[in-house]
Amino acid sequence: MKIFLLLFTLFAFSLPASAGMNSIQDRAAAVKTQTEGNNGYHAHLARKLASIAVEEKGQSDLHAAKEFMNMAEEHAAQAGGEK
Numbered sequence: 001m002k003i004f005l006l007l008f009t010l011f012a013f014s015l016p017a018s019a020g021m022n023s024i025q026d027r028a029a030a031v032k033t034q035t036e037g038n039n040g041y042h043a044h045l046a047r048k049l050a051s052i053a054v055e056e057k058g059q060s061d062l063h064a065a066k067e068f069m070n071m072a073e074e075h076a077a078q079a080g081g082e083k
Contacts, residue, residue, distance in 0.1 A: 024053055024054060024057045024062075024065050024066070024069055025054060025057070027050070027053075027069050027072075027073065028050035028051065028053055028054050028069065028072070031046050031047065031049075031050040031069075031072045031073060031076045032047055032050060034046075034076045034079075035047055035076050035079050038079050038080060040079050040080075042075045042076070042078040042079035043075075043076070043079035043080075045072075045075045046072045046073070046075035046076040046079055047072075049068050049069075049071045049072035049075060050068075050069065050072040052068045053065045053066075053068035053069040053072060056068060
């Protein structure tokens with residue numbers, strides 16, 4: 001019974017962690033889609049920041065990935081895309 005409770009607890013805590021990891025890639029894809037065809041400064045910067053966010057996520061630094069993703073979305077909005 002204790003093992004079942006332990007496994008259930010581990011599973012419950014693993015779901016939010018994996019959800020955060022996937023959202024960085026989804027948000028990066030959205031930024032790239034929003035800025036596609038736009039060759040302005042903010043569009044290039046948004047795409048570069050989004051790719052850095054994906055790299056940081058790959059290195060297991062979720063805090064840095066989220067910060068880079070927030071900056072990418074801000075610059076995508078300034079480039080003319082929706083936030």
